[in-house]
Amino acid sequence: MKFLDLAKVYIRSGAGGNGCVSFRREKFIEYGGPDGGDGGKGGSVIVEAVDGLNTLIDFRYQQHFFAQNGQSGMGRQRTGKDGEDILLRVPVGTEILDEDMETVIADLSTLGERVVLARGGNGGFGNLHFKTATNQAPRRANPGQEGIDRTIWLRLKLIADAGLLGLPNAGKSTFLAATSNARPKIADYPFTTLHPNLGVVGVDGVEFVVADIPGLIEGASEGRGLGDLFLGHVERCAVLLHLVDGTSPTLVEDYETIIGELEAYGGELADKPRVTVLNKVDALDDEERALAKEMLEEAVGGPVLVMSGVSREGVTEVLRALRARIDDDRLRQKPQEESQSWQP
Numbered sequence: 001m002k003f004l005d006l007a008k009v010y011i012r013s014g015a016g017g018n019g020c021v022s023f024r025r026e027k028f029i030e031y032g033g034p035d036g037g038d039g040g041k042g043g044s045v046i047v048e049a050v051d052g053l054n055t056l057i058d059f060r061y062q063q064h065f066f067a068q069n070g071q072s073g074m075g076r077q078r079t080g081k082d083g084e085d086i087l088l089r090v091p092v093g094t095e096i097l098d099e100d101m102e103t104v105i106a107d108l109s110t111l112g113e114r115v116v117l118a119r120g121g122n123g124g125f126g127n128l129h130f131k132t133a134t135n136q137a138p139r140r141a142n143p144g145q146e147g148i149d150r151t152i153w154l155r156l157k158l159i160a161d162a163g164l165l166g167l168p169n170a171g172k173s174t175f176l177a178a179t180s181n182a183r184p185k186i187a188d189y190p191f192t193t194l195h196p197n198l199g200v201v202g203v204d205g206v207e208f209v210v211a212d213i214p215g216l217i218e219g220a221s222e223g224r225g226l227g228d229l230f231l232g233h234v235e236r237c238a239v240l241l242h243l244v245d246g247t248s249p250t251l252v253e254d255y256e257t258i259i260g261e262l263e264a265y266g267g268e269l270a271d272k273p274r275v276t277v278l279n280k281v282d283a284l285d286d287e288e289r290a291l292a293k294e295m296l297e298e299a300v301g302g303p304v305l306v307m308s309g310v311s312r313e314g315v316t317e318v319l320r321a322l323r324a325r326i327d328d329d330r331l332r333q334k335p336q337e338e339s340q341s342w343q344p
Contacts, residue, residue, distance in 0.1 A: 003195035005156040005233070007059035011118050014042025014067040014083035016144025019124035022075035023137070034131050036073055039123030039144040040080030043067030046087050047115050049108035053091035054198070056156050067118070070144055073126040083120055090154060093236065097153040105152065109159070109236070117152065121145030155232065158196055160211035162322045163234030165262075166243040167254050168215030171279040173197070174309035175243065176212045179319065184212060196233045203319035208326055211237065218257045231265050239325040240272050241318070243279045246292050246306075251278075252299045273325045276300050277318055282308035 017039025024032025045067050065088060071080030096105040096115065106115040124142030131138055164172040173184040173193050180199030197212045213230040234240060244255050255276070262270040278296055281289050289306065297304045305321060307314035 003054075004056045004060055005158075005196075005230075007056045007154045008063060009059055009088070009152050009154055010064045010150075011045040011086075011088075011152065012066045012149045013044050013118035013120045013147040014069040015147045016040065016042045016121035016123040017070035017072040017080035018143045019126035019129070019141030020073035020075060020078075021127045021139055021141045024076075031136075033136060034127040034138055035075055035077045036126030036128050036141055037075070037078040037080065038126050038129065039073045039142075040070030040082040041123050042070045042120030042144070042147050043083035043085045044116050044120045045118040045150075046085055047094075047096060047106070047108065047117055048087055048089055049092045049094060049111055049113045050089045051092070051111055053089065054156075054158070055091065056094070056154055058089075059154060067120060067147065069147070070120070070123050072144075073123065073141070077126075077128055080123055082123075085120070088117075091156055093157045093159040095155045095157060097155060099151040099153070101153050118148040118150050121147050157236055158198060158211050158233040159209070160198060160234070160237050161208035161239070161326050162210045163237035163240050164210060164212045164243065165234070165240050165258055166215060166279075167217060167245065167248075167257065170215060170243040170245045170254075171309045172212045172215070172243055175241075175279070175307075175315070175318075176210060178309045178312055179315060180210065182212075196230055201319060203316060203323055206323060208323065210241070210322075216258055216261050218261070228261060228265050231262075231269060235267065235269060237272065238327060239322055240269075240274045241322060242274050242276045243307075244276065244296060246278045246280045246289070247283050251292060252295055255296060255299050275305065275318065275321045275325070276302070277305045277307050277314075279307055279309065281306045282311040282313060 020036035022036040024035050065086050067086045068083035070083045073080045092111050094108050122145045124144045127138045127141050173186050176182050176199045179201040182199030184197040193214045199210050244251050307318050
């Protein structure tokens with residue numbers, strides 16, 4: 001399934017049905033009077049966050065969603081039928097933006113959350129509604145209200161507890177593959193990861209979700225490389241895991257590049273808690289490892305962990321550092337494996 005995290009959608013709610021002008025014409029009834037019914041209500045456009053979806057690919061092939069119009073009223077005091085609503089099913093974590101792509105209409109971050117995007121028009125009153133003691137034969141009826149035309153943007157921000165950051169080939173996908181059942185593409189060239197990946201990792205009896213996004217390069221905020229389009233997927237994370245390639249001759253510059261892009265992106269992303277890790281230490285000897293860690297700690301201004309996603313050295317310590325910065329209400333208890341002892 002292709003990953004899609006931004007979609008433009010055109011919606012329209014249903015128009016209300018018109019009221020009816022009608023009079024009773026039964027035999028032997030001299031003063032029948034008005035009996036025109038009201039029009040039915042138009043259908044609304046509703047969006048709901050559902051389980052089992054992690055992409056907006058359904059909105060790539062269908063962008064127009066029109067609710068049904070209400071039926072007009074009829075004689076014999078019959079009210080028109082209401083139009084059927086249209087329900088848009090989106091993944092949890094979807095933001096709904098107005099046409100300007102800045103105004104947030106709704107943020108569906110909870111499973112089952114619903115929002116009415118365009119309410120259907122009310123049906124018009126029939127002439128029965130206007131009958132009074134002094135106007136016993138009204139010949140007027142109201143038209144139904146028109147539906148609402150609207151253009152909206154759907155933007156998906158994945159729900160994850162920890163987010164991976166780093167330059168291309170920093171080892172993010174290797175770390176995700178080593179700690180979870182996710183199988184992202186891994187290769188020895190930049191921009192192997194072209195769309196975000198999610199993986200569930202476990203440590204000390206609890207589980208949390210880690211998001212791997214495509215690597216950033218200098219100038220990503222200006223559109224270079226894949227740009228910063230995918231940084232929105234780590235906005236909801238409680239902690240960021242910043243991986244720095246220990247084999248890079250410019251590891252301090254690599255670290256500062258990512259920090260600069262986070263600050264250029266704006267928002268609260270640059271202020272989120274971060275765990276900085278020197279990765280790929282399996283390719284360094286003891287002297288090189290100590291020198292690289294010292295240089296990076298000086299740039300960070302704090303402690304730096306060392307890790308190798310290939311040899312799994314230091315992976316558990318990194319997971320524990322992430323777990324310590326994630327609120328308990330985000331964590332899930334790891335299911336206990338049932339013992340499969342043989343019985344006759």
